[in-house]
Amino acid sequence: MFFRVFFSLLDKKYFSDRFDNGSSIQVFFTLLLVFLMLPALVQAIPLTVIVHGVEEEGHKNIMASIKIALQQENPNLTLRHIRxxxxxxxxxxxxxxxxxxxxxxxVKDGGSLTKDDNGWHAVYEVIPGEPTLVEQVNIEVTGPGEDEEVFQNLKKKFPLKKGTQLNDTVYEKGKxxxxxxxxxxxxxxxxxxxxKILVRHKExxxxxxxxxxxxPLFFSERPSVIRTSSCLRCLIATSLTVRVMSTPSAL
Incomplete structure (x- = not known):
């Protein structure tokens, strides 16, 4: 609405009918100054996001993932956007x-969104539930180098073992x-x-x-660090994990 009025006032006929040349210029620059100051006059809605029930890496990942936390410093937030x-x-x-x-x-009751004198507060009480534990690790080696020493005892060296909590970061590090x-x-x-990671949801x-x-074996001497790093990035990019989840209804 403001912009419509502002630009209508810029009409030459409007000024010529109501003000002399000097006055019209003064009014024009006054309106222009108000227009330029509008963004500074609009205050952001204060928003605090709090997550209870999880600690350390889990808490960090939540705060880095939920959009309401990522947007809480956004000066253009509106109440509709927050909700x-x-x-x-x-x-x-x-x-x-x-x-x-x-x-x-x-998430207990879907979280709460309340307002006080300090602004809006989004609070989430998280109940993580029982963690999924690794029950079995199967690592097989095939190909020309399957008998090489470097490929022996991979299961013992793998960071996730029976009884440890499943963790994607640790799994990818092992690979x-x-x-x-x-x-x-x-x-x-x-x-x-x-x-693959086969997850039995109910259990x-x-x-x-x-x-x-x-x-095949391409060389027997250790390659340069640059070459190794380059090849490793290519292999990781083509080794995507398939996660198979069994649903509670299927058990």
Whole structure:
């Protein structure tokens, strides 16, 4: 509405009918100054986001994932926008804890959104539920280098073992260590032909299935760091994890 009035006032006929030339110029610049100051006069809505029930990495990942936390410093936030972000937060919290082995996450009452003299407060009480534990780790090696020493005892060296809590970061680190060791020993075509995590949702248990194809031996001397790093990035990019979830209704 303001912009419509402002631009209508710029009409030459309007000024000529109401003001002399000097006055019209003064009015024009006064309106222009008000127009330029409008953004500074609009105050952002204060918003605080609090998450209870989880600590350390889980809490950090939630705060880095839910949009209401990422937008709380946005000066253009409106109440309508805040309410929409608040409504979407519980689902985002559930997804944020999945990489840590939590698949039964609940957000009590969907969280709360209240207002006081200090602004709006979005509070979420998270109930992580029982964590998923690794029940079995199966790592097989195939290909020309399957009998090489570097590929022996991979299961013992893998960071996730029976009884440990499933964690995507640790899982990916274990795979990266295997690929890195293969590259250092000349197997630059190494890759995972099977890369699965089978999760039994109701029992909170998971089985890791990895099959490594060594590929042929390309060199017996250790390559340069640059070459190793480049090859490793390519192998990781093509080794995507398949996660198979059993639903509660199927058990």
């Amino acid at each position: 929409r972000l608040h409504k979407a937060a519980p689902e985002q919290i559930v997804k944020a804890l999945a990489p840590f082995g939590y698949y039964s996450v609940e 990266k260590n295997i690929l890195s060791a293969a590259l250092r020993n000349g197997y630059i075509k190494t890759g995972f032909t099977t890369n 909170h248990r998971a089985e890791i299935q990895l099959t490594l194809d060594t590929g």
